[in-house]
Amino acid sequence: MAEQPMPLWEVFVRARTGLAHRHVGSVHAPDAEMALQAARDTYTRRGEAISIWVVPSSAITASDPADKDSLFEPTASKIYRHPSFYEIPEEVGHM
Amino acid sequence: MTTIRVEETPHLTAILRLADTALVLSHRLSEWCGHAPMLEEDLALANIALDLLGQARLLYQHAAELEGKGRTEDDYAYLRDAPQFRNYLIAELPRGDFAFTIVRQTLFSAYFHPFWRRAANSTDRTLAAVAAKAEKELAYHLRHAGAWLVRLGDGTEESHRRTREALDALWPYTGEFFEVDAVSRAMIEAGVLPDPEALRPNFEETVDRLLREAGLPRPPAVWMQSGGLRGVHTEHLGHMLAVMQHLQRAYPGARW
Numbered sequence: 001m002a003e004q005p006m007p008l009w010e011v012f013v014r015a016r017t018g019l020a021h022r023h024v025g026s027v028h029a030p031d032a033e034m035a036l037q038a039a040r041d042t043y044t045r046r047g048e049a050i051s052i053w054v055v056p057s058s059a060i061t062a063s064d065p066a067d068k069d070s071l072f073e074p075t076a077s078k079i080y081r082h083p084s085f086y087e088i089p090e091e092v093g094h095m
Numbered sequence: 096m097t098t099i100r101v102e103e104t105p106h107l108t109a110i111l112r113l114a115d116t117a118l119v120l121s122h123r124l125s126e127w128c129g130h131a132p133m134l135e136e137d138l139a140l141a142n143i144a145l146d147l148l149g150q151a152r153l154l155y156q157h158a159a160e161l162e163g164k165g166r167t168e169d170d171y172a173y174l175r176d177a178p179q180f181r182n183y184l185i186a187e188l189p190r191g192d193f194a195f196t197i198v199r200q201t202l203f204s205a206y207f208h209p210f211w212r213r214a215a216n217s218t219d220r221t222l223a224a225v226a227a228k229a230e231k232e233l234a235y236h237l238r239h240a241g242a243w244l245v246r247l248g249d250g251t252e253e254s255h256r257r258t259r260e261a262l263d264a265l266w267p268y269t270g271e272f273f274e275v276d277a278v279s280r281a282m283i284e285a286g287v288l289p290d291p292e293a294l295r296p297n298f299e300e301t302v303d304r305l306l307r308e309a310g311l312p313r314p315p316a317v318w319m320q321s322g323g324l325r326g327v328h329t330e331h332l333g334h335m336l337a338v339m340q341h342l343q344r345a346y347p348g349a350r351w
Contacts, residue, residue, distance in 0.1 A: 028134075028135055029135065030246060031246075034246070037139065037239050038136075042138050
């Protein structure tokens with residue numbers, strides 16, 4: 001039997017304690033409903049989750065690792081973007 | 096070779112039927128471990144097997160309390176021979192191909208999901224507690240197996256053919272769900288077990304809906320297989336137990 005490759009899905013899980021969904025991995029599944037079930041069985045076996053997202057991997061547009069220098073290097077010299085140049089008033093105490 | 100003799104009362108027999116069914120089906124599912132069509136499904140089937148194993152353990156612990164002879168769950172699982180097993184026949188059939196496993200799990204869950212939902216009101220408090228847990232698990236098993244059934248039935252020519260063959264092969268084993276003998280009659284009257292007749296509409300509705308979505312014909316009324324509940328099994332159970340019980344039989348009392 002000629003088998004068609006199963007589509008790949010990226011899995012995002014919101015942990016019990018977390019606010020946002022985090023990428024945890026991927027699963028193969030024929031469609032969205034089965035992808036949710038596969039994600040449940042693969043990534044939430046230890047009571048980690050309260051919510052799951054699955055997204056077709058093909059729907060993700062990724063940056064090219066070769067563009068790393070042009071995309072991310074220019075920020076290296078802009079240390080003033082870090083909030084480390086403010087004097088914190090004494091009354092604030094620990095932040 | 097040690098084999099225990101269980102002195103069965105109607106209550107104990109009723110619990111053993113449920114425990115044995117969960118254990119035997121769990122074992123059949125575990126046979127897919129490392130062999131499923133894909134990793135994701137390997138995990139899914141193992142998850143279902145572990146749910147059923149968990150149910151079996153609680154039920155055997157309850158059986159041990161009822162019998163009151165200081166037995167453990169392992170004694171029931173490993174130290175009885177096939178004629179002493181009280182499981183539904185549908186649970187012991189060899190795992191077959193993936194379609195067979197999915198059809199079996201669908202039919203099984205279509206009955207046992209409403210069964211456990213009702214059993215949550217059992218006058219047997221321990222059984223009611225097991226039921227509350229099992230009901231949630233079976234809801235997922237039904238969802239998972241049912242979703243596959245629809246995709247296999249409505250899939251390729253080959254998946255449709257295999258699913259249909261599995262359905263025809265398994266349908267005669269669904270009659271046992273609704274079998275009521277003196278034991279179950281007494282337990283129904285005592286409020287321990289739900290009356291299977293009350294579960295029939297729910298079972299039929301689930302099965303009809305899924306078969307319709309899967310594009311599979313409802314099997315005609317046929318002669319129904321029977322025997323598991325009173326220990327009359329297919330040839331397959333003995334072979335399965337030989338594998339499952341091998342370690343305890345070869346090294347009695349072996350521990351991890």
